Amino acid sequence: MCGIIGIASNRNICKDLLDTLNRLSYRGYDSAGISIVNDKKILERKIKGKISNLENLLELSPIDGALGIGHTRWATHGKPTTLNAHPHTVNNVSLVHNGIIENFQELKNSLSNDNTFYSSDTDTEIISHLIDNELKLGKTPIDSFLNTVKKLSGAFAIVAIFKDFNNLIIAGKRGSPLVIGYNKDEKYICSDVNSLTNLTKKISYLEDGDTVILNSNRVKILDENLKKSKRSIVTVSSDRVVSSLSGYDHFMQKEIFEQPDVLSQSLAYYMDFSDFKMNEDKFNIDFSKYEKIVITGCGTAYYAGMVAKYWFENIAKINIEIDYASELRYRNVLLN
Numbered sequence: 001m002c003g004i005i006g007i008a009s010n011r012n013i014c015k016d017l018l019d020t021l022n023r024l025s026y027r028g029y030d031s032a033g034i035s036i037v038n039d040k041k042i043l044e045r046k047i048k049g050k051i052s053n054l055e056n057l058l059e060l061s062p063i064d065g066a067l068g069i070g071h072t073r074w075a076t077h078g079k080p081t082t083l084n085a086h087p088h089t090v091n092n093v094s095l096v097h098n099g100i101i102e103n104f105q106e107l108k109n110s111l112s113n114d115n116t117f118y119s120s121d122t123d124t125e126i127i128s129h130l131i132d133n134e135l136k137l138g139k140t141p142i143d144s145f146l147n148t149v150k151k152l153s154g155a156f157a158i159v160a161i162f163k164d165f166n167n168l169i170i171a172g173k174r175g176s177p178l179v180i181g182y183n184k185d186e187k188y189i190c191s192d193v194n195s196l197t198n199l200t201k202k203i204s205y206l207e208d209g210d211t212v213i214l215n216s217n218r219v220k221i222l223d224e225n226l227k228k229s230k231r232s233i234v235t236v237s238s239d240r241v242v243s244s245l246s247g248y249d250h251f252m253q254k255e256i257f258e259q260p261d262v263l264s265q266s267l268a269y270y271m272d273f274s275d276f277k278m279n280e281d282k283f284n285i286d287f288s289k290y291e292k293i294v295i296t297g298c299g300t301a302y303y304a305g306m307v308a309k310y311w312f313e314n315i316a317k318i319n320i321e322i323d324y325a326s327e328l329r330y331r332n333v334l335l336n
């Protein structure tokens with residue numbers, strides 16, 4: 001899981017990129033980076049480690065501009081190194097990505113005869129190369145983006161900026177979250193609503209297959225059929241500062257100590273703590289009707305499923321199967 005932010009404005013947005021990355025850092029904290037377009041140049045800074053490392057780097061080597069993207073990473077493909085950190089910039093394009101490109105090796109092989117140089121071990125860099133190749137053929141940024149996305153398999157959110165365009169961000173999503181934020185003379189795209197509320201409360205939620213072309217004054221959305229579409233603008237309020245360390249040394253420690261509260265909040269929806277009875281109106285599943293249950297998840301959700309497997313089998317006498325979500329999607333699960 002990674003955090004993405006893009007800002008199109010008419011003022012220096014470097015500080016806002018960093019502030020939003022700090023709010024997004026719960027989504028990933030092994031590397032971070034930003035890139036900014038200024039005077040038809042892409043200026044990139046990225047580094048391994050916490051966002052404070054990026055802040056220190058920018059103090060030593062500052063950049064500024066009115067259009068930029070940022071990323072905080074939890075490594076899924078390639079080790080947590082500075083070279084593997086996002087953004088990934090190739091000549092005319094710089095982009096950030098959340099998700100997994102499943103056919104990246106096939107795409108990489110397709111460019112093997114082009115003397116393409118790869119600076120990282122990530123699946124993301126291939127996207128930058130593909131878009132840059134389209135641009136070199138004389139295609140527009142939007143056509144280059146769309147032609148590249150057609151070739152990608154997997155779940156992703158991609159946000160890209162372009163060297164020759166000081167006021168253009170193009171983004172697309174398939175599976176991974178993206179929202180648009182609106183302010184006068186300033187537009188945002190982000191992977192998390194709560195992390196964007198420091199900048200705006202006006203939000204649109206994108207749908208799978210959407211492509212977004214935005215600048216500081218305008219947002220255009222294309223649906224999966226490339227037809228111009230509208231997504232409702234809603235006003236959100238958030239007092240949840242999920243990205244704050246709240247006095248803990250790091251996010252892993254914070255998540256460990258928050259477990260009792262998370263468990264209590266989850267149970268409180270279904271259970272009356274005065275007599276410890278389930279609220280049948282909210283939890284009305286009759287498990288006796290089921291011969292088999294398939295549990296799927298990733299990370300700690302998968303481990304929770306492993307515990308549930310023993311409970312269901314020992315108490316309810318129901319056949320339980322559990323599998324990683326990333327593996328289950330490729331199976332033909334036999335269910336009645």
